[in-house]
Amino acid sequence: MTIIDSPRSSAPAPRRLSRLPRPFTILTTGGMPGVMDLASALCSFGYRVPDFSVDVHEGVSCSCVQCTVALTSAECLEFADRVRTLPGVLSVEPSC
DSSP: OOOOOOOOSOOOOOOOOOEEEEEEEEOSSHHHHHHHHHHHHHHHHHHSSSSSEEEEEOOOOOOEEEEEEEOOOHHHHHHHHHHSSSTEEEEEEOHH
């Protein structure tokens, strides 16, 4: 009996980067329209956002968004820098 091995590539298989849920606190201006603009931007950027909560109060100058975004460690800095460029975003900070 003969056993035939299938040809194997000598190159290792590419590693999949795992995305972990990473919490952020984002302060934004513009009330509900500002929060909706932020949510739309996150969707258009293609980020997976499994958790999104907002604290908006009438008459207060800024709103607080708590969200969890699925990111690789390399994408964390890119995420914060990208979101900071959006109109009305005052700060983007990782939360614990």
